[in-house]
Amino acid sequence: MQEQRPSRQALRTPRAAGLAGVVFALLLAAAMVLVRLGLPEGAGTGTAPAFTDAGRRGALRAALALVPFAGIFFLWFIGAVRTHVGAVEDKFVATVLLGSGLVFTATMLAAAAAADAVLVVAHPAGLPPLPAAWDFGRHFAYTLMTGYAMRMAAVFVSSMSVIGHRLGVLPRWLTALGFLVALALLLFSSNVPWVELAFPAWSLLLSVHILVASRRPRPRPDEA
Template sequence: MEHPQRHQQLRRLSTPRSAALAGVIFAVLFAASLVLLRSAIPDDPFAQIEWVSTGRARIGIALTLAPVAGTAFLWFIGVMRDSLGELEDRFFSSVFLGSGLLFLAMTAVSMAIAGAILMTAEEPGVTTNGLIYFGRSLMLQVSNVWGVRMAAVFMISLATIWFRTRLMPRWTAVVTYGVAATLLAVVSLSLWVTLVFPVWVCLVSVLLLPTRGRSPRRRTVSP
């Protein structure tokens, strides 16, 4: 006798329309995290380490928001892949996915270093000026040198996909190329530079929201 559950019809998974909001959520939370860190960390890399104590609350909130923002960014990557559907190209999609995951990894490492600075500062007799200076410099090198450039590669790969598939307006790809080139060329240890990326993600998400009701797999592909 066959089990009754075998007669149940399987359903194809589909991306919920609300998932397109993931980019907006990432942009808001990640930008808030960066602003909190920027307001707590001085511009001078050799400033007195009192900023660790005075900015502890802001840094702590930033470290709480960052993992949630990272999760939303993973959803954003999924939404972008789903929007491509059968138009997806293996080469550009590999670069797009790899650079996005590397950006997320660099951000996670940078935030972990910031958390380590806070924990180290709590231990009496352990904290030294040199240790705090090193941790701060390492955090900014990871996020603003490696992370920002991975974000730029992520943007370039997506812009190229948009040009070839016409999935997004042409001006969106042009603007994306321009912003990405700026991020690749500018070497800065200011956290304000990183804010460009969440602003771009928010813009793309807002433009993508009205199209979430249409299935990309049914679009006509022109030669």
């Protein structure tokens, strides 16, 4: 019985971490949608007075409250990915995968902090924000998220797709989809609104695949 406990624990960990990937994808997608609705991008300073609307402020505050939890679950998601992949001989790709995931988490949190600064520092409560502070905070937050965090996400997706292709741990359709998502994030995340939702969508599909794969019976050593 004592010898069976470690193996059962090893099987439960990827399932729990894969579920964390699903939660991360849903939280990140919800935060992105709420930020898009609460903090408009590309509009002029004339939209600043509209930011005093309670609905937009509530949407943005809800998004900012979700981001730290999305970052925590993303770290579990990275663990699920590395556990599902197993030992990778190519240390370069494995290091890029881990490094890009950590940089994405840090940049995502920095973007949330910048957006929070627009709410708290840019103007007193109930008054329209100053045009200069409004534009700086809004563009800074979006630049961090769409210009930097999404490109780190693209590196993470492409690295995972390369590993999945080389080791055969991912189906071909998911690998091909990963390369398309990485290309879209690299080229269009800064210019095309809502493209960033491709990353949580890909993460959701990958997490579901990990959950399904972890439920499949593994061959015993004497049957291999």
